[in-house]
Amino acid sequence: MFDEYEPLHSRASEVIRKYKVGEVFVPMSVQAEWQSRVVREHKQLVMQTVIILDRKRKEENEFITLSEFNTAVDNAANGIRIKKGIEPRKLDRARFTLQKEIRDFYKNSSGVVVDKKLIADIKEYMMKLSYSFYERGTAVISFLVQHGYSHPDIPDEIEKKVKIFISQQRIDMETQDAMILSDLIRYVAADGEVYDFVVGDKDFYKKGQKYVDSYDGVKGRINFILLGAPLK
Numbered sequence: 001m002f003d004e005y006e007p008l009h010s011r012a013s014e015v016i017r018k019y020k021v022g023e024v025f026v027p028m029s030v031q032a033e034w035q036s037r038v039v040r041e042h043k044q045l046v047m048q049t050v051i052i053l054d055r056k057r058k059e060e061n062e063f064i065t066l067s068e069f070n071t072a073v074d075n076a077a078n079g080i081r082i083k084k085g086i087e088p089r090k091l092d093r094a095r096f097t098l099q100k101e102i103r104d105f106y107k108n109s110s111g112v113v114v115d116k117k118l119i120a121d122i123k124e125y126m127m128k129l130s131y132s133f134y135e136r137g138t139a140v141i142s143f144l145v146q147h148g149y150s151h152p153d154i155p156d157e158i159e160k161k162v163k164i165f166i167s168q169q170r171i172d173m174e175t176q177d178a179m180i181l182s183d184l185i186r187y188v189a190a191d192g193e194v195y196d197f198v199v200g201d202k203d204f205y206k207k208g209q210k211y212v213d214s215y216d217g218v219k220g221r222i223n224f225i226l227l228g229a230p231l232k
Helices: 011-017 028-038 039-061 066-081 088-105 120-129 132-147 158-168 177-189 203-213
Strands: 063-065 116-117 195-199 220-224
Touching: 011 195, 028 039, 028 116, 028 177, 039 066, 039 088, 039 120, 063 066, 063 177, 066 088, 066 132, 116 120, 132 177, 158 177, 177 195, 177 203, 195 203, 203 220
Parallel strands: 195 220
Antiparallel strands: 063 116
16 A cells, blocks of 8 residues: 555565465555545645636636646645645645646647646646556555455444443544554454554554553454564
């Protein structure tokens, strides 16, 4: 789930290489987290650019040059950059990708960049953009889900027990991370397997292990492997 732009991509490949495809299990909560995280900066950039284009359309005219569009994207990125939780590297990639896609949209059938485009057409095109890195990641997840480990159904009593545990612990983690942790405990409590959970987040690594160790019957059956840490 780390594409080639991610700093931990090579490290993840090194760790994952020892597993067979049939041994890999991807919880639904992990899939949802990946989907929201990987295009977060792109979605924000598109929406902020649309706001700037709407303002320009209202104040000036219906058309915009490629240079003016690129400036709008730069301004939108600068506005997003100060927000908490935004990764500068991902935002820069989003900016580069969006500007490249729209540059191609400005080309006519002969490959020549035209002078102007309707703002309404650019907005419609932006909202329909799909990104190759996202599609590749989705394809990998789909493959692992189809050919990886198939977890048995989780009994109702375990669902209830884990739910009570999570509520009592008042877990000090972000909402999505808490959901992933809850899923891990549910899955492990429902079968006899030992799990390695490969994670690139140091905070999840530290806190997750603490909560798992405090759940009766699960301790010792989830091994958190932190990417970037020395391999044993």
